[in-house]
Amino acid sequence: AAGPSAQDLLCINTIRTLSMDGVQKANSGHPGTPMAMAAPAYALWQNVLNYDPADPLWPNRDRFVLSIGHASMLIYSLIYLAGVRDVKHGTVLDAPSLTLEDLKQFRQLDSRTPGHPEYHHTAGVETTTGPLGQGCGNSVGMAIAEKWLANRFNKPGFPLFDYHVYTFCGDGDMMEGVASEAASTAGHLRLGNLTWVYDSNRISIEGSTDIAFTENVQKRFEGYGWHVLEVKDANDLPAFQAALADAKAETGRPTLIIVHSVIGWGAPKKAGTAAAHGEPLGGEEIRGAKKAYGWPEDQSFFVPDGVLDYFQQGLGARGAAASKAWKDLYAAYAKEYPELAAELADILSGTLPAGWDKDIPVYEANPKGIATRQSSGEVLNAIAPNFPWLIGGSADLSPSTKTNLTFQGAGSFQPPEWNGSYGGRNLHFGVREHAMGSICNGISLAGIRAYCSGFLIFSDYMKPPIRLSALMNQPVIYIFTHDSIGVGEDGPTHQPIEQLAQLRATPGVTTIRPGDANEVAEAWRTILPMTGRPSVLILSRQNLPTLDRTVYAPASGLAKGAYVLADSDGTPDVILMATGSEVSLVVQAYETLKAEGVKVRVVSMPSWDLFEAQPKAYRDSVLPPSVTGRVAVEMAAPMGWDRYVGLTGAIIAMHGFGASAPAGELLKKFGFTVDAVLAEARKQAAKA
Amino acid sequence: AAGPSAQDLLCINTIRTLSMDGVQKANSGHPGTPMAMAAPAYALWQNVLNYDPADPLWPNRDRFVLSIGHASMLIYSLIYLAGVRDVKHGTVLDAPSLTLEDLKQFRQLDSRTPGHPEYHHTAGVETTTGPLGQGCGNSVGMAIAEKWLANRFNKPGFPLFDYHVYTFCGDGDMMEGVASEAASTAGHLRLGNLTWVYDSNRISIEGSTDIAFTENVQKRFEGYGWHVLEVKDANDLPAFQAALADAKAETGRPTLIIVHSVIGWGAPKKAGTAAAHGEPLGGEEIRGAKKAYGWPEDQSFFVPDGVLDYFQQGLGARGAAASKAWKDLYAAYAKEYPELAAELADILSGTLPAGWDKDIPVYEANPKGIATRQSSGEVLNAIAPNFPWLIGGSADLSPSTKTNLTFQGAGSFQPPEWNGSYGGRNLHFGVREHAMGSICNGISLAGIRAYCSGFLIFSDYMKPPIRLSALMNQPVIYIFTHDSIGVGEDGPTHQPIEQLAQLRATPGVTTIRPGDANEVAEAWRTILPMTGRPSVLILSRQNLPTLDRTVYAPASGLAKGAYVLADSDGTPDVILMATGSEVSLVVQAYETLKAEGVKVRVVSMPSWDLFEAQPKAYRDSVLPPSVTGRVAVEMAAPMGWDRYVGLTGAIIAMHGFGASAPAGELLKKFGFTVDAVLAEARKQAAKA
Incomplete structure (x- = not known):
């Protein structure tokens, strides 16, 4: 040659x-x-x-x-x-x-x-x-x-x-x-x-x-x-x-x-x-x-x-x-297939399809409630039919993460050789978390909106691509379920402790841990328009009560990262703050304290970084600097909560690894009970 | 059949x-x-x-x-x-x-x-x-x-x-x-x-x-x-x-x-x-x-x-x-090879060899100083000859992480087919960080003391085994160099931001970021006797001054996680705290403020978890609750520092990703300068 x-x-x-x-x-x-x-x-x-x-x-x-x-x-x-x-x-x-x-x-x-x-x-x-x-x-x-x-x-x-x-x-x-x-x-x-x-x-x-x-x-x-x-x-x-x-x-x-x-x-x-x-x-x-x-x-x-x-x-x-040949082809295509051409233009410009959010459900109050992984799966399935280029899947956990698109025609992304179609919207990544994240970055770079899912503990297997999504401003959606010791029997190898802190500490990532089904709906409503950064949804395995929003503040407060869910008359003596499954726990404590005449406020705090992006006036309205009686409750490592409770507040958190047992017993063992919250809240309120 | x-x-x-x-x-x-x-x-x-x-x-x-x-x-x-x-x-x-x-x-x-x-x-x-x-x-x-x-x-x-x-x-x-x-x-x-x-x-x-x-x-x-x-x-x-x-x-x-x-x-x-x-x-x-x-x-x-x-x-x-046959064999072996038998008994019981620390160097004060990766390599090479079953290596980065054992006979662990010996003490993991951690857990489970190394950013690739070391109480030593934007030209893909927070948030892990060569020596002295948990050493790529310990407190304070490095007469108006490469920065600010008559204390804080394990009396003696003028300086995500500066202190940290440039310029760009520390310190001191 x-x-x-x-x-x-x-x-x-x-x-x-x-x-x-x-x-x-x-x-x-x-x-x-x-x-x-x-x-x-x-x-x-x-x-x-x-x-x-x-x-x-x-x-x-x-x-x-x-x-x-x-x-x-x-x-x-x-x-x-x-x-x-x-x-x-x-x-x-x-x-x-x-x-x-x-x-x-x-x-x-x-x-x-x-x-x-x-x-x-x-x-x-x-x-x-x-x-x-x-x-x-x-x-x-x-x-x-x-x-x-x-x-x-x-x-x-x-x-x-x-x-x-x-x-x-x-x-x-x-x-x-x-x-x-x-x-x-x-x-x-x-x-x-x-x-x-x-x-x-x-x-x-x-x-x-x-x-x-x-x-x-x-x-x-x-x-x-x-x-x-x-x-x-x-x-x-x-x-x-x-x-x-x-x-x-x-x-x-x-x-x-x-x-x-x-x-x-x-x-x-x-x-x-x-x-x-x-x-x-x-x-x-x-x-x-x-x-x-x-x-x-x-x-x-x-x-x-x-x-x-x-x-x-x-x-x-x-x-x-x-x-040039392609642009000529596209011009002809746009005449022949104007809707598809418009859709492609939206994809390429990062525009959301009109009406993408029109079917997002509202959840009725329900004391038994549903797991946030479940409500998230429902919301995803309510959005996806109206958002044709939202595609994704799981690292072999979709039955557990509830991320499968189940509506007619959603299909699996597979080669014809495996009896599938490349038009399918459900991706099957196999037990390959790391590649899943890296692949989603590649899909996202083409303008397609990609999501992927797994257990929160396995976010450890895919941290590098999550970081790269942030560094590249790619709006990949990471859905992590089984978010805490609430996992129960699978035990400490499967119970996240430090993962929330990790994700919150990573620049450019929006981490949201919604507290009930309606916060889940608001989380999706918030995430999708954020086309310049990755989002992480942290969801429960276990059922969570759906709060009665006629009694408590609307879930739309989620968009600001933290909001007053329930309040006292006048300045509170103590603020109870929580995320995810612990929100309903502090709400229970709130009701008890309120009945006792304690002036107490509940702040639902699903997203620290959305909250930090708010003006100081808003932040101070939610967490008034003058109120130093503060209790934070989260079934995760305490790291970072000091920012919100200060040097004298209380944090009810996990100080070691979890254990294998039914979730209800673990909550008791590790002190996530109404009584434990009440005890700390009373101590904090007494400071006022 | x-x-x-x-x-x-x-x-x-x-x-x-x-x-x-x-x-x-x-x-x-x-x-x-x-x-x-x-x-x-x-x-x-x-x-x-x-x-x-x-x-x-x-x-x-x-x-x-x-x-x-x-x-x-x-x-x-x-x-x-x-x-x-x-x-x-x-x-x-x-x-x-x-x-x-x-x-x-x-x-x-x-x-x-x-x-x-x-x-x-x-x-x-x-x-x-x-x-x-x-x-x-x-x-x-x-x-x-x-x-x-x-x-x-x-x-x-x-x-x-x-x-x-x-x-x-x-x-x-x-x-x-x-x-x-x-x-x-x-x-x-x-x-x-x-x-x-x-x-x-x-x-x-x-x-x-x-x-x-x-x-x-x-x-x-x-x-x-x-x-x-x-x-x-x-x-x-x-x-x-x-x-x-x-x-x-x-x-x-x-x-x-x-x-x-x-x-x-x-x-x-x-x-x-x-x-x-x-x-x-x-x-x-x-x-x-x-x-x-x-x-x-x-x-x-x-x-x-x-x-x-x-x-x-x-x-x-x-x-x-x-x-039984093996125990008989071992009894005969112990007579024939008493020293080896005693060594094996030490390995199996997790006992450190006598005199393992006798050659750990003391570093003279030196304003130019050396990188902590370099001093760590020296200390490791001073310990390893006296600690025959300390073995380890790197994920293809030993020339950069300085973890190669260079003394006579250290050798490479290789099969005879690759002209090596299974008695070698330098392991070559290849570019396989994740397996490196997982393999080290396996080595450690046999009683051999294993270390491994890489750039701190790539700890993201191997988080799962780090967590498992902790869950299994295995004393694997993780050596992570290139610890911050001090990496310089390699840019944001190689500059850790959230990794320190991640490791600190992980239960059961001792993370140490020493501030100079003598703190490195003390870190090794502290780590090796901790046989029931993994340790992480966080080291700099760039040179750090070796502090004059006749002027400042001895580096042995490292064992308590945080210690008063330099102090004022009487109660300080402001406490400057830092880890790693930022310690010398706050020391410079200290000298300026002291000359101005400001009452200032410097706390070197190489290990949060060692500090948290100290009695409250000690912790309060280092960070007196009455002193609310506080500045923390660290070239990493701020998460967690609120615990030490409170609601009103200042944190000089990284609030996004780094950049590619010579390290000195990045320090200026991101505000890690004596002037920036002075400005915050003066504001904080003014509160007193």
């Missing part, structure tokens, strides 16, 4: 040297992988990727995911060389996403080129990567999204969606469990629109992968049901392009292309060593590498004449034609 | 019916898997397991791990039938671990038979399982421990350690990423002493595994380098025992035995369905199953005559002989 043309080589070496120079100037970063993978990345972008640099928002663009996010200079160099345009507030600007100057500002304060690629920060970056394995999971979500969009919107003669998802991953990704889970899922779902390019350089931070990673990756992926190809030399462009063509042609299975590369390719001493991985090469090695590339040795950030043009002639021209 | 004998079948059906009855009486639990896997579990225990029910602490016993912890009635039935003795405070009692009455108390308050098997709660349970995949990871750690112990203690003619580890796992385990990571690790390490028995019943909670899990598990495990066997019928005892023999004979690779089973075997309607998985069968199905087994249909918890005896004749007699 012929090697790369001189022009190709010039482009490839430009990517390599820009990457080396960027890292060197920052005195921080990872030069080795961009040098190793410049050729395949170039070949993919320049000759294959269906991508229009002039419109990085084009809905049917191929997706490029750099799961090896530490190799960020690779994608920044490509974005610059390809001339990807900038985007602001959902609009493409007539300005480049990155300039040469931006590359020189790599890893500097407020630059466009942060250490790891960040979605929304740099146009052309499709997802935030760096935590290994996440890009792999995201890419499976993106491929699922394509299948779903194609199923819903494609019509005869109108192949609106047929994009392909390409992921560059490395040895680290291959070792991470989340990528394994995602790969198994992709194989099951037969995602023929997905290609992972595995940079097998056999070098990790501690040295050769021989010290920890000697499995047969090809065989493993064949076990997952993948199509596996191998390219023996990362610099062999024809071989790599042939593999890409094979991958595209295989529409019934995802493809893994194992590319053997030399980390730090071209560096005279550091090539092929861990020293090329995570630190600048140093002046001498850089000069040596540039010499090997036939580059001016002492010039930094050198872009030879013609390189930018050549990208425009290749990727630029191909992408422009493809996106 | 002949089927099971009548006597065998009686035992197997006793396991099945006890399991069904236990779940039914509790009205909660998972009957289907015990019914399906009773035959293989029986065959393993009765005919193969090298286990002495009369001495469940026998060091060379084979380990049985029930990774499918929801099938807890399976192991409880076995423990009861085998007559495993009880253990209390490390001593075997002359009483059974479980009685028939205990089985009847399944999942009841304070019973010996909680919903999922709990280590230390029920003798015979080797590790706490339930969160799927964890038992798989633990078992890899146990197998590593055996290899290490054998390498260290076995001598010609004295094969002290040659135990085998058996793990029962299910479809859920196979789907969990942590198990994938652990399997890849076990394959690399060539753990021929490990056998996983995979219960392939093709039923998960949402229904057939066809909806989510259709990979070729055999091929996947062959890719990992495992020896894979298949048993087509879980009830075919000869076939299963032949597979176990094959597994034992294959000493160069771990073995996966895929056992095809029918969940709820014998139940007339629910067998083979998801209905048999997670809820009681109901009276009718139980009667039907009992009829199918030839059992008295209306008798519960029925143990036919002879069954208990038969277990004693099989497992009991074999185990007694084996453990």
Whole structure:
């Protein structure tokens, strides 16, 4: 096979040297992988990727995911060389996403080129990567999204969606469990629109992968049901392009292309060593590498004449034609299928469908009540028929989390081979919590509203993607049931204690623990319009009374995070605050105290972060600073409640792990009883 | 092949019916898997397991791990039938671990038979399982421990350690990423002493595994380098025992035995369905199953005559002989190798080696100082030569976490095939954080002191095993470096915010964030004697000044969690408190304020939970309730600090994600400057 043309080589070496120079100037970063993978990345972008640099928002663009996010200079160099345009507030600007100057500002304060690629920060970056394995999971979500969009919107003669998802991953990704889970899922779902390019350089931070990673990756992926190809030399462009063509042609299975590369390719001493991985090469090695590339040795950030043009002639021209053809197709489609076109426009703009909330139920007062997981399932099923692109599922727990969409036609998302349809709205993630979160981020990045569910304790298995939803401002909805020792018999391995604190402490996440069925309804009403951040719903396994809202304040107060549910005449002597299942407990205590003549207020506090976002005046109206008699009740770790009870208030919480027993007995054992609340409340009221 | 004998079948059906009855009486639990896997579990225990029910602490016993912890009635039935003795405070009692009455108390308050098997709660349970995949990871750690112990203690003619580890796992385990990571690790390490028995019943909670899990598990495990066997019928005892023999004979690779089973075997309607998985069968199905087994249909918890005896004749007699032989061997060994025998006794009793702390360095004052990751690496390397069974490593980050043991002979734990030795003390976990934690729990359960390390942000990838260390009281040491925005250029994906709060909120975990090199030394001095709980060390990437302890209070105050580092004459007007890298920042502010005549105190607060464990008098002496002028400074989420600053104090913390830039610039950007501390301190002091 012929090697790369001189022009190709010039482009490839430009990517390599820009990457080396960027890292060197920052005195921080990872030069080795961009040098190793410049050729395949170039070949993919320049000759294959269906991508229009002039419109990085084009809905049917191929997706490029750099799961090896530490190799960020690779994608920044490509974005610059390809001339990807900038985007602001959902609009493409007539300005480049990155300039040469931006590359020189790599890893500097407020630059466009942060250490790891960040979605929304740099146009052309499709997802935030760096935590290994996440890009792999995201890419499976993106491929699922394509299948779903194609199923819903494609019509005869109108192949609106047929994009392909390409992921560059490395040895680290291959070792991470989340990528394994995602790969198994992709194989099951037969995602023929997905290609992972595995940079097998056999070098990790501690040295050769021989010290920890000697499995047969090809065989493993064949076990997952993948199509596996191998390219023996990362610099062999024809071989790599042939593999890409094979991958595209295989529409019934995802493809893994194992590319053997030399980390730090071209560096005279550091090539092929861990020293090329995570630190600048140093002046001498850089000069040596540039010499090997036939580059001016002492010039930094050198872009030879013609390189930018050549990208425009290749990727630029191909992408422009493809996106124009698609836009023409879409215009015709909009005439033929105006409703679907309008729906697609809503999806792409993050607009909620009209009337999405019209069937949300109102719950009658009921002392026995229902579990919030149950009411949430009902509310979800009341919304979803009116919200066609709300899709999701569970990590093999939907009968318990009540997240299955049960209305006619909801269907399961499955490949035809498993007698299903890619138009199904119920996703079955299997017992793979971590991949579930990561996949939902990928689905969400396509504009589809994704939810996923599991037991709250297993949020521990999927914390990284929850954090990334927040960092990327993705409105993934996390539904976590079995929220406390109320789980009962399953015992301490299944009873969350610290998980609420964890989620509340995570920036950019809205955590809501509703106290009854009507708060659940309000929670959904609140969550869905929040399209710029993830939400977490924390729900009970056990029944909770449905409060009589003719007696207590309306549940609409939930939107403010905390609200006065029941009050005294005049300034209260003590404020009882609680969330979730403990709200009805403090309401019971309130009724007793009120009958005794104690001046008591009940604050339902389903969401701390919604409350903290309120003006101080509102917060002080709910929790008047002058009232220091305060009791907080929550069946979770006490961390954080001091903020609301102060140095002298009382917190009734869990101070260790739970136990296995019927829930009612656990509540007694751990002191979540009306009597316990009364005792603390009386002490606090006595301070007044 | 002949089927099971009548006597065998009686035992197997006793396991099945006890399991069904236990779940039914509790009205909660998972009957289907015990019914399906009773035959293989029986065959393993009765005919193969090298286990002495009369001495469940026998060091060379084979380990049985029930990774499918929801099938807890399976192991409880076995423990009861085998007559495993009880253990209390490390001593075997002359009483059974479980009685028939205990089985009847399944999942009841304070019973010996909680919903999922709990280590230390029920003798015979080797590790706490339930969160799927964890038992798989633990078992890899146990197998590593055996290899290490054998390498260290076995001598010609004295094969002290040659135990085998058996793990029962299910479809859920196979789907969990942590198990994938652990399997890849076990394959690399060539753990021929490990056998996983995979219960392939093709039923998960949402229904057939066809909806989510259709990979070729055999091929996947062959890719990992495992020896894979298949048993087509879980009830075919000869076939299963032949597979176990094959597994034992294959000493160069771990073995996966895929056992095809029918969940709820014998139940007339629910067998083979998801209905048999997670809820009681109901009276009718139980009667039907009992009829199918030839059992008295209306008798519960029925143990036919002879069954208990038969277990004693099989497992009991074999185990007694084996453990006696081993004890004789050990007695002879102790004469020949008294020092090694004494060391082994220390390991098994959790005693620290004499003089383990004698070389811990003291650091001279140094304004430039060193990173706490660096001083921690030095302290670790000063302790480890004197603590021969302290072993550990990193998830491919040891050059960054500084956890490599560098002294002569420390070595890498590797199989001979990779030119290493199982006596090595540096473990290479690869980029597999989750398995790393789970493996360390397994190593720790063997009495070996295990540590592991990574970046603090990636503690998110391994939260479940950290929690399980705490639940099991295992003294695993978690070393997390790169603790804040001090990470700098790597940016927000790599900068922890909420992780400190998460770890502090987790029950039973001691989290320490030392403020300088001498606090690091004290942290290690504090951690190692705490043999009943995990510890987490939080360390900086960047240099921190080494405080002059002739000017400021001694670092030994760390042991109390918080201590007065610098003080005013008389009652202070304001208390500045901080942890880690922010300690030197508040010390600088202190010096300025002191020079201005402000009465100010500095409290170094490296460990909240150690502080909370102090008597109130001490806590009040450090943070006098009368002093309400308080400023807390920490480059992390503010959650929890309100406890120490009260409703009117100030918290300088992170209120969102970090950014990518040199660390010094980030500190300015996010307000971690002496000026910012001074401004808040002056405001607070003005209140006095």
